[in-house]
Amino acid sequence: MSTGTHTSIRLTLFKHSSGSFLAALDAAQIPHEPIHMFSTNPQGSGLVEAITALSEAMPWNAIAKVVVAWIEARKSREVIIHTETGQSIQAKGYSASDVQKLLQNSTNVIVIDTKPVDAP
Template structure:
């Protein structure tokens, strides 16, 4: 029996963020996969992905760097990190090392781009 612990980062992608953010994760070689959710009641629309790894192997620094670079690339982008203490923190303006610390305490990360990629 293994005593290794798994860690995951849950990403909820809204509006036009899915293609560009998932491509940024792919470019950084950070594996991710969809979470399929089933419900009998209406749910908010958004694509849900997860990054899962053994706790010691979670690429926290790489994820934080991707998040900061993705936000800084366009003014229409935002990432909101929900923590286990119930806080909601907008990652815009934070450094990669600050975002890394927040991601380690996250319960959900909301990724939003309000404009399509082909719009300025």
């Protein structure tokens, strides 16, 4: 999501993805912060984080590299990028440059790891 002066990537982390994915962002020195959501209706159980920066300062390449490396580290991991045009694209198998282009047009990024970090 972009407003012209700043850009934000919304990350929704499910299952066992939050610890390892946020640690990967931290290791790459990509700042992120939680989004606290309040609703009177039932909501999904995912943790929501955001990466926000001035439009020209968003580290697109670094974020794309984190996404690709995180997916490739375990078979139980998946990242789904929802775009402004309504597409849902699974990032598995894409290069960092392709993921970077997808992230720049994203409305939400779903991050999932179906197995705990200590599972084989």
